[in-house]
Amino acid sequence: MIPEIGHFALILALFFSFCLSLVPLVGYWQKNTVLLHTARPLTYLMSFFVLVSFLLLALSFMTDDFSVLYVSQNSNSQLPIWYKFSAIWGGHEGSLLLWVLILSGWSSAVAIKSRSLPSEVGPVVLAVLGMVSLGFLSFMLFTSSPFVRVLPEVALDGRDLNPLLQDIGLIIHPPMLYMGYVGFSVAFAFAIAALITGNLSASWARWTRPWTSLSWAFLTLGITLGSWWAYYELGWGGWWFWDPVENASFMPWLAGTALVHSLAVTEKRGVFKSWTVLLAIFTFSLSLLGTFLVRSGVLTSVHAFAADPTRGIYILALLVVLIGGSLLLYGVRAGQVRARATFGVSGREAWLLLNNILLTVLTLTVLLGTLYPLIFDVFGLGRISVGAPYFNTVFSPIALLLIVFMAIGPFSKWQQTSTSILLKAVLWPAVFAVVVAAWLAYSNALGWIAWLTLSIALWAALLTLKDWFAKVSAGSKGIIPRARQLPRNYYGMMIAHLGMVVTLVGILLVSTSSHETTVKLSPGESVSFAGYEFHFDGISHLKGPNYIADRGAISVSKEGTFVSLLSPEKRFYSTSRQIMTEAGLDAGFTRDLYVSLGEKLADDAWGIRIYVKAFVRWIWLGGLMMMCGGLLSALDKRYRNKVRGANA
Amino acid sequence: MRKLLWFLPFFVFLGMGVVLYKQLGTNPEYMPSALIGKPVPDFTLVSLQTNRVEDQSSLPKQAYLINFWATWCPTCEMEHAYLRELAQQGVPIVGIDYKDDSNKAQQWLATKGNPYQLVVTDELGKFGLDMGVTGAPETFVVNSKGIIVYRHQGDLNSTVWQEMKGYLK
Amino acid sequence: MKLMKSFCIMVTLLLSSYAFADTLMTFSSELNQTRFQSLAKELRCPKCQNQDLADSQADIAKDLRIQIHDMIEQGKTDQEIVDYMVARYGDFVLYRPRYSAATAFLWGGPIALLLIGFVAFGWVLLRNKKRRAGKVL
Numbered sequence: 039m040i041p042e043i044g045h046f047a048l049i050l051a052l053f054f055s056f057c058l059s060l061v062p063l064v065g066y067w068q069k070n071t072v073l074l075h076t077a078r079p080l081t082y083l084m085s086f087f088v089l090v091s092f093l094l095l096a097l098s099f100m101t102d103d104f105s106v107l108y109v110s111q112n113s114n115s116q117l118p119i120w121y122k123f124s125a126i127w128g129g130h131e132g133s134l135l136l137w138v139l140i141l142s143g144w145s146s147a148v149a150i151k152s153r154s155l156p157s158e159v160g161p162v163v164l165a166v167l168g169m170v171s172l173g174f175l176s177f178m179l180f181t182s183s184p185f186v187r188v189l190p191e192v193a194l195d196g197r198d199l200n201p202l203l204q205d206i207g208l209i210i211h212p213p214m215l216y217m218g219y220v221g222f223s224v225a226f227a228f229a230i231a232a233l234i235t236g237n238l239s240a241s242w243a244r245w246t247r248p249w250t251s252l253s254w255a256f257l258t259l260g261i262t263l264g265s266w267w268a269y270y271e272l273g274w275g276g277w278w279f280w281d282p283v284e285n286a287s288f289m290p291w292l293a294g295t296a297l298v299h300s301l302a303v304t305e306k307r308g309v310f311k312s313w314t315v316l317l318a319i320f321t322f323s324l325s326l327l328g329t330f331l332v333r334s335g336v337l338t339s340v341h342a343f344a345a346d347p348t349r350g351i352y353i354l355a356l357l358v359v360l361i362g363g364s365l366l367l368y369g370v371r372a373g374q375v376r377a378r379a380t381f382g383v384s385g386r387e388a389w390l391l392l393n394n395i396l397l398t399v400l401t402l403t404v405l406l407g408t409l410y411p412l413i414f415d416v417f418g419l420g421r422i423s424v425g426a427p428y429f430n431t432v433f434s435p436i437a438l439l440l441i442v443f444m445a446i447g448p449f450s451k452w453q454q455t456s457t458s459i460l461l462k463a464v465l466w467p468a469v470f471a472v473v474v475a476a477w478l479a480y481s482n483a484l485g486w487i488a489w490l491t492l493s494i495a496l497w498a499a500l501l502t503l504k505d506w507f508a509k510v511s512a513g514s515k516g517i518i519p520r521a522r523q524l525p526r527n528y529y530g531m532m533i534a535h536l537g538m539v540v541t542l543v544g545i546l547l548v549s550t551s552s553h554e555t556t557v558k559l560s561p562g563e564s565v566s567f568a569g570y571e572f573h574f575d576g577i578s579h580l581k582g583p584n585y586i587a588d589r590g591a592i593s594v595s596k597e598g599t600f601v602s603l604l605s606p607e608k609r610f611y612s613t614s615r616q617i618m619t620e621a622g623l624d625a626g627f628t629r630d631l632y633v634s635l636g637e638k639l640a641d642d643a644w645g646i647r648i649y650v651k652a653f654v655r656w657i658w659l660g661g662l663m664m665m666c667g668g669l670l671s672a673l674d675k676r677y678r679n680k681v682r683g684a685n686a
Numbered sequence: 687m688r689k690l691l692w693f694l695p696f697f698v699f700l701g702m703g704v705v706l707y708k709q710l711g712t713n714p715e716y717m718p719s720a721l722i723g724k725p726v727p728d729f730t731l732v733s734l735q736t737n738r739v740e741d742q743s744s745l746p747k748q749a750y751l752i753n754f755w756a757t758w759c760p761t762c763e764m765e766h767a768y769l770r771e772l773a774q775q776g777v778p779i780v781g782i783d784y785k786d787d788s789n790k791a792q793q794w795l796a797t798k799g800n801p802y803q804l805v806v807t808d809e810l811g812k813f814g815l816d817m818g819v820t821g822a823p824e825t826f827v828v829n830s831k832g833i834i835v836y837r838h839q840g841d842l843n844s845t846v847w848q849e850m851k852g853y854l855k
Numbered sequence: 856m857k858l859m860k861s862f863c864i865m866v867t868l869l870l871s872s873y874a875f876a877d878t879l880m881t882f883s884s885e886l887n888q889t890r891f892q893s894l895a896k897e898l899r900c901p902k903c904q905n906q907d908l909a910d911s912q913a914d915i916a917k918d919l920r921i922q923i924h925d926m927i928e929q930g931k932t933d934q935e936i937v938d939y940m941v942a943r944y945g946d947f948v949l950y951r952p953r954y955s956a957a958t959a960f961l962w963g964g965p966i967a968l969l970l971i972g973f974v975a976f977g978w979v980l981l982r983n984k985k986r987r988a989g990k991v992l
Contacts, residue, residue, distance in 0.1 A: 274910040281905055316695060323699075336709040338904045347711035354710065358703055362696065369693035380987045383980055391979060395972035403965040409705065410952075410961045416708045419957050421717055423899045425907065425950030432965045554892075556880070717901060720945035811918050818943040820902040820915045 041106050044094035045185040051087035051142075052175040054080050058168030062161035066235070077161035077168075081149040084171060085142035092126075092139045095184055099126055105192040108132060108184040114198035114613050116584040124209040125199040130333060130343040131184035133212060137329070138174050140213070140220045145171065148224055148249070155245060162234055166227035173356045181349050198584065198613035207267030211260060215287055218257020219325040222294060224249040225301075226322035229315045230364055233371045243305035243314060248677040250301055250318075251530070254294045255668025261287055262661030270621050275554070275632050275649045277657055280429040282337040285408045286328030289401050293321040296397035298668075303390045307452060308379045310391070312372040317394070319368060323361040324401070330357055336412060382454035389447040396440040403432055438494060441542060444535055445498035448505050464501060471497035484550050491546045499539045502532055527674040534667025537660040544656025551652035556636065560643040568650040570631065571595045577644070585609040585618075590635050590644065592622060606635045606646075630654050719826070719837035720818050726752070726828055727816040731806035734783050734791055740806050745832070749854045750778035752826040753802070753842070754814060756786040757794050759822040765841035766798055772847070773801035777854070781805040784814050784822045827853040880924050887927050894923055894936060897951055901944045 058080040065073025095108075099122045104110040112128040127133040145167040152160030178184075202208070225246045232242040264287065269277040278284065297317045304314040330336075333343050334350030381387035407424045414422050449455070449463050475492035479485070484492075509528075510520040553568040564573035575591035587609040594601045604622030611618065624631040629652050636645030721727075730741045753769060755762040773779055781802035783791045788807050795805070808814055817826065820839065827836035827850060836853040838846055882888040895909035900916040908916050908923070919940070926936045940948050952958045 272910075276910065279905075312692075320695070330706065334706075334710060336706060336712070336714060338714040350710040354703065354706055357706075361699055362703070365696035365699055366693075369696050373689060373692045380983050382983075382987070388976075388980060391976060395976055396969075399965065399968045399972050402968055406961060406964045409702070410958075412709045413705050414957065415712070416705050421945065421947045422952050422958070423947055423950050424952060424961065425899060425905075427897050427951035428961075431951070432962075436965065436969065715904070717947050718945065720941065720943055815918065815922060815943060818901075818945075820944075 040094050040097055040101075041103070041185040041187060044091040044098070045183060047087045047091035047094065048175065048179055048183070048185070051084050051091065051138075052172070052179055054084035054087065055168050055171040055175050058084055059165050059172050062165040062168075063234075066158055066162055066165075071157070074158060074161045077164040078149045078152065081142075081145050081164050081168070084168070085146045088135075088139050088142045088171075088175075091185075092135055095132060095135060096123060096126055098185075099123065102196070104194070104196050105187050105189055106184075107186045107188045110188065110193040110196045112196065112199050114196040114584060116613070117196075117199060117204075118583055120209065121199055121204050124203070127212050128199045128203050130346075130349075131178070131182045133216075133343075134174065134178050134182060134333075135184055136213065137216050137220060138171065138178065140216045141167070141171055141174065141223060144221055144224055144249075148227070158235060159231055159237070159242075159245075162231040163224075163227045166230045166234075167223060170223050170227075170360065173360060177349075177352050177356060181346075181352050195613070198611065201585070201609065201611040201614060201616050201618045202271060204584075205267065205271055207263055207271065211263040211267055214256050214263060215260030218253050218255075218260050218294075219287070219290060219328065221249065221253025221256055222290060222297075222318075222322045222325050224253065225297060225318040226364070229318035230367065232315060233364075233367050236371065236374070238311050238315065238371075238375050240305055240308040240311070243301045243311075244677070246318070247298075247301045247305060248672045248674070250294065250298055251668045251672035254291070254298050255665045255672065257287070257291050257294060258661055258665040258668060261291055262658050262665070265661070266658050269654070270623055275621070275634075275647075275651060277548070277654065280407075280426045282408050283328075283332055285404050286324075286331045289404050289408075290321055290324040290328065292397055292401040292404065293317065293324050296394045296401070297321050298671075299390050299397075300394050303387055307381065307387055309381065309387055310394075312368075312375045313394070315372060316368060317398075319361070319364045320401075323357075323364075324405075326353075326357055326361060330354060331408070337408075381452070384450060384455045384457055384460060385453045386447065386450040386455070387452065389443060389450050392443050393440065393447060396436060396443065400433065400436055400440070403436070404429070407432070438491065441494055441498055441538065444538065445494070445501045448531065448535070449501065463504070464497075467500040467504060468493075468497050471500060482551065488546055488550050491542065495539045495542045495546070499536060502535045502539070506532055525674055525676065526670045527676070530667040530669070530671030530674070532667070533670065534664045537663025537665075537667060539660070540656050540663060541660025544653050544658075544660060547653035548651055548657065552650060552654075554647070554649045556645060556647050558639055558643050559646050560641065565648075567648055569596060570601065570650065572633070572646075572648055574644070574646065577642075582609065584613060585611045587620075588635065588638075590622065590633075590646070592633055592646070594624065594631055602631060604631060604633045606633045608635045625655060627655060628653055717820075719834070721826075721834045722837065724834055725832050726834060727813070729806075729813045729816070731782075731808055731813060734781075734788060734795075734805040734807050740804065744804060745780060745828075746778045746803060747830070748778065749830045750780060750803070750828055751854070752780045752782060752817070752828060754782045754784045754808075754817075754819050754822045754824045756784045756822045757790040758786065761841045762823045765823055765843065766801070768841075768843055768847075769801040770799050772842075773803075778803045782813060782817075783807045784819065785809065785811040825850070829853070829855060880920075882924075883928060890933060891920075891924055891927055894927075894933060895920060897949070898923075898937075898940055899948045899950050901948055907950060 058077065061073050061080065062077040065071070065076070098106050098109050099113055100119070102109070102113065102115050108129060108131050112132070113122055113125045117125065125132075127136040145164060148167065149160075149164055152164065155163075228242050228246040228249075232238050264284070265277045268279070269275065297314070300310055300314045300317055303310050330350070330353045334353055335346060336350065407429055410424050411422050414420065446460070446464055449460055472493045475489050475496055478492055479489035509524060510517045513520060555567055557565050557567075559565060559572075559574040561574055561576035564571055566572075571594065573593045573595070575593055578589050578591070580587050580589055587607045589605050589607045592604045592606070594604060602624035604624060606622035607620040609618045609620060610616075619634050622633040629650055632649040632651055634647045636647055638644055726742070726745065728742055730739055732738070733740050751772075769779060779802050781804070783805055785808065788809070791805075791807070795802075811819075823841055825838045825842050826834050829835050836850055838850060842850070880891070882891065892909065896907050898908045898919070900906050900908050900911035900913055900919070902915050903911045903913050906916075908919055923936055926939065931939075937949070946953065952961060954962060
C-alpha cells in the first residue's frame with residue numbers, strides 16, 4: 039500500500055505543479071490578483087506532496103520492502119540503517135526524487151520570502167519554478183518512478199547498495215550537490231520573471247543575490263565533498279579526474295561564480311543587466327545539462343547512472359523546452375534593456391567584467407572539452423578522449439590569470455580608480471610575494487611554474503589581508519569596532535578569496551611535492567620512503583555487516599618516533615560480489631600518508647601502494663572556506679531588510 | 687543584424703542539442719578497432735596442438751575469422767557452440783588461445799569439440815596487444831586479401847553473425 | 856549519485872592469476888620511472904569507463920602498463936610508445952588529443968574565446984567612454 043500512496047502523492051504533486059506553472063501567469067496577464075495569489079498555496083501543496091512521497095520511499099527502504107523494484111535494486115536487509123537511508127539516492131529514480139524534493143524546498147523558501155517582493159514578481163517567480171518542477175515530476179512519473187513494484191515475484195533480499203556508495207561522504211555529497219545545482223533555479227526563475235514582466239531594473243539582482251550566494255555555497259561544499267570522497271574511497275589518491283560527471287558539476291560552479299560577481303555589479307551599479315540575466319539562465323542550464331549528461335548514457339564515466347535512451351530523449355526534450363524557451367525569450371526581450379550608468383577603465387566594474395569574461399571562458403573551455411568527443415563522433419571523425427592532460431594544459435593558465443585579477447579587483451573603487459593609487463597598493467606586496475615564493479621554490483627544488491603560482495597565491499593572500507587592514511585601520515574608531523562594522527558581504531568575499539588561494543596552494547603542492555611508490559612487503563618487513571619508515575605488521579581478517587575484509591596493519595614512523603598506524607582494507611561485498619579497496623590514511627595539515635592494499639602476491643607478501651601527499655588537505659580546506667564565504671554573503675543584513683514595494 | 691546577436695545563445699544551444707540528440711542511444715563504450723583496413727600483424731606463435739611454430743604463412747588463403755578465446759573466460763564458453771556451428775558451415779576460424787594455460791585449453795577443445803582450423807597460443811598476450819584486443823572473446827573478420835575488415839567484442843551469436851557475415855568475402 | 860554500472864576492479868580480483876608482474880616493476884633509472892608514471896596518466900585504459908592506465912585495475916590496463924615499462928626499458932622514446940598504442944587502440948587511448956585539423960577547434964577554442972573575451976572587454980570600455988563623454992557634454 040505504501041508505495042502506491044507514494045506514487046499517488048507524486049501524481050498530486052504533478053497536478054499542483056501544473057496549476058502552479060499556469061494559474062499565476064494567467065493571473066499576471068489578466069491582472070487578476072486572486073489568481074496571482076494562488077501561487078503561494080500551490081507551491082506549498084506541491085512541496086508537501088513531494089515530501090510525502092519522499093518520506094514514503096524512505097519508509098519502504100527502512101522496512102526492507104523488496105517488492106519495490108527500486109528498493110530491491112539498491113538496498114539489502116544486511117545494510118546498516120544509515121546506508122538504507124542514503125540508498126534512497128543511490129540510484130537514478132530515487133536521486134531524481136531527491137532532486138525534486140530539493141527543488142520544492144527552494145520553491146517553498148522563495149514562497150515564504152516572497153511576501154517582501156512586489157506583488158506581481160513573487161507569483162511569476164514561483165510559476166517559473168513550478169514549470170521546472172512540472173518538467174521533472176513528469177519525467178519521473180513517465181519514465182522513472184521509484185515506486186514500481188515487482189509483484190508477485192518478490193525478491194527475498196535486495197541486491198545491495200553499490201559498495202562505493204556505502205560511505206559517509208556519499209550520504210551527504212549528493213544532497214549538497216543538488217542543493218547547489220537546484221538552488222540556481224531560483225536565480226534562473228528570477229531572471230525569467232524579470233524577462234516576462236519586463237522589469238529588468240537592478241532590483242531583481244538584489245532579490246537574487248542571497249539565493250545565488252547560498253546555492254553557490256552548497257555547490258562548493260558538494261564538489262569539495264565529492265573530491266574528498268573520490269580521494270579516500272576510490273583508492274587511487276586522486277582528488278580530481280576531469281571526468282565528464284565531475285565536469286558536469288564544475289561547469290555550473292564556474293558559471294555560478296561569475297553570476298555571483300556580476301549580480302553584485304548589476305545590483306550596485308545597474309550595469310551589465312542583460313549579461314547578468316543571460317548568466318543566470320546559463321548557470322541553471324549547465325545544471326540541467328549535467329543532469330542530462332549523467333543520466334542519458336551519452337558519456338562514459340565511472341560515475342554515470344545506468345543508461346537508458348528513452349530517459350535521454352525525455353531530458354533532452356525538457357532541456358529544449360526550458361533552456362531553448364528561456365534563450366528565445368532572452369533574445370526577444372534582452373535587446374530592450376539599456377544601461378544608463380557608466381564606468382571608467384579601471385573602475386571596479388571593469389575588473390568584475392574581466393572576472394566574468396575569464397570565468398565564462400573557463401566554463402566554455404570545460405564544456406568544449408567535455409562535449410568534444412561527442413561532436414567528433416557526430417561528424418564521423420572517430421572516437422577520441424579528452425582528459426586530464428588536456429584540461430590541465432588549457433585550464434590552468436587562464437585560471438591563474440583569473441586569480442591575478444581576483445587579487446587586484448577588491449582594491450578598485452566603483453566607477454573609477456586612480457591607476458597610480460592602484461599600482462602603489464599592489465606593487466610592494468607583489469615584490470614581496472615574488473621574493474618569498476622564489477625562496478620557497480628554490481629551497482624545495484620546485485620549477486618555475488610552481489614559483490609563478492606561489493607568487494600569485496601569496497600576492498593574492500597578502501592583498502586580501504591588506505585591503506581588510508586598510509579598511510579597519512582607517513579612521514579613529516579603533517580596529518575592533520571598525521572590523522565589526524564591515525558588512526558580512528565583505529567578509530564573505532574575503533574568506534572566499536582566501537579559500538581560493540588556499541585551494542590553489544594545495545593543488546600546486548600536491549602535484550609537485552607528492553611521492554608515490556608500489557612495494558612488495560611481507561609481514562615483518564618494512565620500507566623507507568619519502569622520509570618515513572613503513573612497517574608491515576600483518577594482515578587480519580574481519581567481518582563487517584555485509585562484507586568480509588582483509589585488513590593490513592602498517593605502522594609508520596619517522597626517525598624512530600611512531601607516527602601512525604594505517605589500516606588499509608580490501609573488502610569483498612558478498613551480495614553484489616564486488617571488491618573494494620579502502621585506503622589507510624593519516625591526515626595531516628602539511629601531508630597525508632595514504633596506503634592502499636594491492637594484490638596478494640606469493641606467500642604472505644602483498645603489493646602495497648604508498649603515497650605521501652603534500653598539502654592535499656588544503657584543497658578541501660580552501661573549499662570549505664569558500665563555502666563559508668558564500669554563506670556569510672548570503673546572510674548579509676542588507677538582504678533581510680524588507681523591500682516591499684521598493685523599486686530602486 | 688544587431689538584433690540577431692541576442693539570439694546567438696539560442697542558436698548555439700540548438701546546435702548543441704542536435705549533437706546530444708544524435709548521440710542518444712549510441713554506445714559510448716563502443717571503440718572501433720584501429721586495425722580495420724590493415725593486414726594481420728606479423729606473429730610467430732606455437733600451435734596449441736602440434737607444438738609447431740606458426741606464422742603469417744599458416745593463415746588461410748581465403749576469408750576467415752580470428753577468434754580470441756581462453757578457458758578463464760565464461761563468455762567464451764557461451765559462444766563456443768555457435769563457433770562450432772559456423773565451423774560446420776565451412777567458415778574457417780583461426781583460434782588464438784589468449785593468456786591461457788595450454789593444458790586446460792587442450793582439454794577444453796578435447797571435451798567441447800574444436801571449431802578452429804588452426805589454434806595458436808598467445809600465452810603472454812603480446813599478439814593480443816598487436817591486434818588491439820582488450821579482453822576475450824573478440825572476433826576479427828579477415829578478407830581474402832588478408833585485410834582486417836571487422837571486429838566484434840563479446841560473444842559471437844546469430845544476431846552478431848548477421849552483421850558480420852557480409853564482411854566475410 | 857555516483858552509481859557505477861560495472862567496475863573494472865571486480866573483474867580483476869576474480870581472475871587475478873596474471874596480476875602480480877605489474878606490482879613489482881623496477882626501473883633502471885629514476886627518469887624512466889617518472890616517464891612511466893606520466894605516460895600511464897596520459898593514456899586511457901581502452902576497456903574501462905573512464906580511467907587512465909595508472910589508475911585502472913583492469914587486466915588490459917596491467918598488460919599495457921607492462922608493455923610501457925618494457926618499451927621504456929628498451930630505450931623507446933615517449934613518442935614511439937604513444938604511436939605504438941595508437942596503432943593498436945586508436946586515438947581513443949590518448950587523453951591529450953593530437954593536434955590535427957579535426958582537433959583545431961578543441962585546442963584553439965579556448966584561445967579564440969579568450970581573444971573574443973578581450974575584444975568584447977575593449978568594446979564595452981570604448982562604448983562606455985563614448986557615453987561618458989556624451990554625458991559630460
